[in-house]
Amino acid sequence: MKERVVIIGGGFGGLYAAKRLKNAPVEVILIDRRNHHLFQPLLYQVATGALSAADIATPLRRLLKNQRNAHVLLGEVMDFDVTNRRVLLHDGTVSYDKLIVAAGSGKNYFGNDQWAAQAPGLKTVEDATEIRRRILTAFEAAERTTDPEKVRAWLTFVIIGGGPTGVEMAGALAEIAHETLRNAFHSINPSDTRIILVQSGDRLLPTYPPELSASAAAALERLGVEVRTSLRVTDVQERGVTVSSRDGQEYISSRTVLWTAGVQASPLGKALAEATGAAVDRSGRVIVEPDLSVPGYPDIFVIGDLAHFAHQTGEPLPGVAQVAIQQGRFVGSLIERRLTNQPVPPFRYRDRGNLATIGRGVAVADLNRVRLAGWSAWVIWLFIHLMYQMDVENRVLVFIQWFWNYVTRGRSALLITDRDQPAASSSMQPGLRLITSTGTFLRVRDPKA
Amino acid sequence: MKERVVIIGGGFGGLYAAKRLKNAPVEVILIDRRNHHLFQPLLYQVATGALSAADIATPLRRLLKNQRNAHVLLGEVMDFDVTNRRVLLHDGTVSYDKLIVAAGSGKNYFGNDQWAAQAPGLKTVEDATEIRRRILTAFEAAERTTDPEKVRAWLTFVIIGGGPTGVEMAGALAEIAHETLRNAFHSINPSDTRIILVQSGDRLLPTYPPELSASAAAALERLGVEVRTSLRVTDVQERGVTVSSRDGQEYISSRTVLWTAGVQASPLGKALAEATGAAVDRSGRVIVEPDLSVPGYPDIFVIGDLAHFAHQTGEPLPGVAQVAIQQGRFVGSLIERRLTNQPVPPFRYRDRGNLATIGRGVAVADLNRVRLAGWSAWVIWLFIHLMYQMDVENRVLVFIQWFWNYVTRGRSALLITDRDQPAASSSMQPGLRLITSTGTFLRVRDPKA
Numbered sequence: 001m002k003e004r005v006v007i008i009g010g011g012f013g014g015l016y017a018a019k020r021l022k023n024a025p026v027e028v029i030l031i032d033r034r035n036h037h038l039f040q041p042l043l044y045q046v047a048t049g050a051l052s053a054a055d056i057a058t059p060l061r062r063l064l065k066n067q068r069n070a071h072v073l074l075g076e077v078m079d080f081d082v083t084n085r086r087v088l089l090h091d092g093t094v095s096y097d098k099l100i101v102a103a104g105s106g107k108n109y110f111g112n113d114q115w116a117a118q119a120p121g122l123k124t125v126e127d128a129t130e131i132r133r134r135i136l137t138a139f140e141a142a143e144r145t146t147d148p149e150k151v152r153a154w155l156t157f158v159i160i161g162g163g164p165t166g167v168e169m170a171g172a173l174a175e176i177a178h179e180t181l182r183n184a185f186h187s188i189n190p191s192d193t194r195i196i197l198v199q200s201g202d203r204l205l206p207t208y209p210p211e212l213s214a215s216a217a218a219a220l221e222r223l224g225v226e227v228r229t230s231l232r233v234t235d236v237q238e239r240g241v242t243v244s245s246r247d248g249q250e251y252i253s254s255r256t257v258l259w260t261a262g263v264q265a266s267p268l269g270k271a272l273a274e275a276t277g278a279a280v281d282r283s284g285r286v287i288v289e290p291d292l293s294v295p296g297y298p299d300i301f302v303i304g305d306l307a308h309f310a311h312q313t314g315e316p317l318p319g320v321a322q323v324a325i326q327q328g329r330f331v332g333s334l335i336e337r338r339l340t341n342q343p344v345p346p347f348r349y350r351d352r353g354n355l356a357t358i359g360r361g362v363a364v365a366d367l368n369r370v371r372l373a374g375w376s377a378w379v380i381w382l383f384i385h386l387m388y389q390m391d392v393e394n395r396v397l398v399f400i401q402w403f404w405n406y407v408t409r410g411r412s413a414l415l416i417t418d419r420d421q422p423a424a425s426s427s428m429q430p431g432l433r434l435i436t437s438t439g440t441f442l443r444v445r446d447p448k449a
Numbered sequence: 450m451k452e453r454v455v456i457i458g459g460g461f462g463g464l465y466a467a468k469r470l471k472n473a474p475v476e477v478i479l480i481d482r483r484n485h486h487l488f489q490p491l492l493y494q495v496a497t498g499a500l501s502a503a504d505i506a507t508p509l510r511r512l513l514k515n516q517r518n519a520h521v522l523l524g525e526v527m528d529f530d531v532t533n534r535r536v537l538l539h540d541g542t543v544s545y546d547k548l549i550v551a552a553g554s555g556k557n558y559f560g561n562d563q564w565a566a567q568a569p570g571l572k573t574v575e576d577a578t579e580i581r582r583r584i585l586t587a588f589e590a591a592e593r594t595t596d597p598e599k600v601r602a603w604l605t606f607v608i609i610g611g612g613p614t615g616v617e618m619a620g621a622l623a624e625i626a627h628e629t630l631r632n633a634f635h636s637i638n639p640s641d642t643r644i645i646l647v648q649s650g651d652r653l654l655p656t657y658p659p660e661l662s663a664s665a666a667a668a669l670e671r672l673g674v675e676v677r678t679s680l681r682v683t684d685v686q687e688r689g690v691t692v693s694s695r696d697g698q699e700y701i702s703s704r705t706v707l708w709t710a711g712v713q714a715s716p717l718g719k720a721l722a723e724a725t726g727a728a729v730d731r732s733g734r735v736i737v738e739p740d741l742s743v744p745g746y747p748d749i750f751v752i753g754d755l756a757h758f759a760h761q762t763g764e765p766l767p768g769v770a771q772v773a774i775q776q777g778r779f780v781g782s783l784i785e786r787r788l789t790n791q792p793v794p795p796f797r798y799r800d801r802g803n804l805a806t807i808g809r810g811v812a813v814a815d816l817n818r819v820r821l822a823g824w825s826a827w828v829i830w831l832f833i834h835l836m837y838q839m840d841v842e843n844r845v846l847v848f849i850q851w852f853w854n855y856v857t858r859g860r861s862a863l864l865i866t867d868r869d870q871p872a873a874s875s876s877m878q879p880g881l882r883l884i885t886s887t888g889t890f891l892r893v894r895d896p897k898a
Contacts (some may be wrong), residue, residue, distance in 0.1 A: 035865040036863075052502070052862075053864060054862035054864055059863045059864070062863070075593070091593075129866075136484060140484065143522075144524070181510075397850070397861070401846070404845070410842075415506050415508070417502065417574045417575060
């Protein structure tokens, strides 16, 4: 009977591991809570209305349809029974011969989980739809509010976290305010929008070379983003955020706060560590061996955002797609080689560089020896993000929408949708103004007043 | 000072009225609860994963961006104060000189609103996403269920209502089961799916000529749909529906029930009728004058699904896009003509025909003198549904996805998304089976057992 490889998580790591095992004489079972693989690096474009969710999400069953030895199971893993080599789901168990845990990471509010409601993060399709709803609703609410203080709060967007996601969100928001929504409103001018990017460290994109951090900050400032470094968030409330720096505290009135500051490994990391006696780091990542296995358990592997792999540089590898992809392929290959007792060298990460886009025609690229900022980096960014799309149709759809958005300076998917309530009743303020054709404000009374 | 025309509702009627007033010396205020216009005739394609919501929804602000005299207001209308010519919103009032009420319709469960939770209807983007989630989750649940009875219930889909939406949904579901998901599962065979289309009348598409009803029924049956006419639904429960015919009662076990049977006019119809003394019909539509105005109120018009206009044939006009479009244009034109005291003939509906698609290359078309069924009707259907898209980008995106879906026999947007919870934890049943590589079932225990 064939060995069974159970993979938990259909992100980059799990999916590439499954695909690498295509021709191996094993049975692959890929378990995910979701029915789709999500191309996370473009999720901010869904949150900012440039793409639809389906453009960057592909059903796992479709991706593995032609792989005869692979099964997809929609299920939620709760715990591990390593003694009996079983994964415990919320409604059953699945036994394994080899286990690959690629459960990824979620948001980290550093002990302030109560901030989550006010400052959503960006991890899932639902997060992106919710952020898109909040951004668009803020402009609508500003349009309808009479009090200039309140208008300002609705038009102030605070993005917490100056990593790639924060930088990309800030750039996209600036484009929405200054280009996409130009002339769309009558009472407000969307270009009065304040976009504040708050970074606790002393520069944006801390994993990039300092000159690219500077290029990114300069490019964002040209787009009208206020880049605030060395600033920590100390509180998030419904109407604003409190930040503190060496100069003291400051309160920023804002109705839309987005959180891109931290990631926390999936709780399955801790569950696995408890089951195996492995150690986890501060973010909840499992500290793995040079071959990505769990110490003492050569048949259990942890890859991607959930793995703490520090054997190469002394620092753990970053939680990016290319690490997960390379680790997925490595473990797939390792499992196949072991079946025929071939030797397996330890995992070695090849950093192919880092890219972050800032806006229309502007990106920064750290390609190891070559560092680029501007148009050339942007073209490379476009090309790579198209090439890594999981299927051809998504590639075509993304390409067409990018092309369209580029030519028209528009965005394809500026929808306010919500599961339970229509957009208007969500967070509007009483008091309504309408600008009349003569240019004067018409202030109208509340019907209940 | 310019006259102010307030339009309630950004569907076909309201939008075409606003656009018709583009060059009129009036101020147009379009109020909607949603920020987008929705191309309703294609909503079933979002529900069945062929298109993304953003492909058929366009922000109202974008559609009216270049119309200088038009303002969009995101707001919920609660009532009318016709004495003072004001519309009462949930958070303010807007005064009008002319009022066009185009608030459309919702689902009608004929007094059984408790069925709504089990049998969702298809009116909004959220409805479509929810139906897509239910359809896809049903296959996933069937894949994981061991009890053959339960598998059958998960794989039985009941569509209530044999009008165009019901017919189109049934055809699309059959394609999903027999083509799109072929080979996607291991424990179940999606082509074991039962799709039951329940129609209370004696034929499908009752507003079409009988021979097209027969063609549609035959085409659906070729796709494997069970067409059940003269059958009334008497109860909808969580695990199935009870239907009754002259032969008696029958219980159909089904976990997925979709409701396309009835529409109910927006409650604003009743509110307007109470404010003006106008009459409403049984579905809540306002009975209008030959010029679409409300009796006694020549400055208030009701159009689209909310209007009961029976001056032409004695029967009220159907609630379809082309009626709303023609009425919107008519009222826009009437308002413009009245400003210069030009005469206005009464509204006259020109029925350009009806089209319903059944599946890949199959549709029925009633083009008044010409009646078509099959490929030619399908090509006309494609063409017309592309031409009526509100903007060029949507047209391109829809076209490409249709082309792709046609060539690959796939669907682009088969995502299970949900606002609050991951797909897996929604409605799975305990008990899990996995088919092993040797072809035997592996029944696994519940971890809590």
